[in-house]
Amino acid sequence: MPVEEFVAGWISGALGLVLGHPFDTVKVRLQTQTTYRGIVDCMVKIYRHESLLGFFKGMSFPIASIAVVNSVLFGVYSNTLLVLTATSHQERRAQPPSYTHIFLAGCTGGFLQAYCLAPFDLIKVRLQNQTEPMAQPGSPQPQYRGPVHCAASIFREEGYRGLFRGAWALMLRDTPTMGIYFITYEGLCRQYTPEGQNPSSATVLVAGGFAGIASWVAATPLDVIKSRMQMDGLRRRVYQGVLDCMVSSVRQEGLGVFFRGVTINSARAFPVNAVTFLSYEYLLRWWG
Ligand SMILES: C[N+](C)(C)CCCC[C@H](N)C(=O)O
Numbered sequence: 001m002p003v004e005e006f007v008a009g010w011i012s013g014a015l016g017l018v019l020g021h022p023f024d025t026v027k028v029r030l031q032t033q034t035t036y037r038g039i040v041d042c043m044v045k046i047y048r049h050e051s052l053l054g055f056f057k058g059m060s061f062p063i064a065s066i067a068v069v070n071s072v073l074f075g076v077y078s079n080t081l082l083v084l085t086a087t088s089h090q091e092r093r094a095q096p097p098s099y100t101h102i103f104l105a106g107c108t109g110g111f112l113q114a115y116c117l118a119p120f121d122l123i124k125v126r127l128q129n130q131t132e133p134m135a136q137p138g139s140p141q142p143q144y145r146g147p148v149h150c151a152a153s154i155f156r157e158e159g160y161r162g163l164f165r166g167a168w169a170l171m172l173r174d175t176p177t178m179g180i181y182f183i184t185y186e187g188l189c190r191q192y193t194p195e196g197q198n199p200s201s202a203t204v205l206v207a208g209g210f211a212g213i214a215s216w217v218a219a220t221p222l223d224v225i226k227s228r229m230q231m232d233g234l235r236r237r238v239y240q241g242v243l244d245c246m247v248s249s250v251r252q253e254g255l256g257v258f259f260r261g262v263t264i265n266s267a268r269a270f271p272v273n274a275v276t277f278l279s280y281e282y283l284l285r286w287w288g
Pocket of ligand 1: 013016173174177178181212215216217219269272273
């Protein structure tokens with residue numbers, strides 16, 4: 001099994017993640033805190049009170065897990081295409097796979113990476129939702145002291161299955177939308193590249209960026225549900241399952257609830273996925 005795709009997926013995911021983390025911090029704060037008036041207000045306040053470093057809070061754990069998550073996504077995607085079309089990465093420019101095959105390979109990659117992502121994503125969301133100020137003598141301690149403590153507490157209180165809370169919603173979110181991700185990327189690359197040639201860097205950047213936006217717009221409704229399922233059970237269980245969570249969220253907040261954070265998510269998705277695809281393509285060409 002070609003391993004280059006796994007390694008390229010890992011490195012490119014890490015580069016994209018560092019670039020996108022400031023946007024992620026703004027997204028999470030807007031979704032969970034009511035003190036900010038909007039995106040710009042939030043950015044200005046973080047910069048004033050916490051300096052540039054404030055935008056990079058909580059990045060270490062995602063960095064550690066992206067190695068597994070993104071290498072599974074890109075590795076499974078590419079190797080599924082190899083099984084479906086019997087072409088390797090190098091041969092695919094000359095013999096482009098059909099969009100059906102690209103979609104199926106994307107869905108397979110999305111499904112399997114969601115399984116690896118679930119516990120890391122749960123911990124990230126739980127930590128991001130802690131609004132207590134950083135430890136000051138005498139102030140109340142946050143429930144979780146850090147990623148390891150968070151994982152250990154969930155495991156102690158709810159067992160192995162507790163670490164997979166919200167995993168179903170995550171799988172439902174990522175399986176079809178990773179198909180959309182790769183179809184958009186390939187479609188745009190083909191549109192702007194003469195037959196048989198490699199896409200230019202500008203094409204890869206733009207196609208990657210729009211692939212990120214298209215898949216995140218489609219993923220946002222289930223992203224909201226996923227985050228709610230992950231926060232459920234912290235004190236007592238509110239939702240019986242994914243469907244129940246959807247129904248009661250819409251009943252209480254209207255259909256608009258499905259598009260919470262879509263603007264900042266899209267603003268984040270463009271640079272993150274432009275860089276992810278550019279480095280992925282270049283690493284593979286370089287090793288090719
Ligand atoms: C499928 N879904 C839309 C959820 C994600 C697609 C892009 C994944 C990328 N690592 C990022 O963080 O943007």
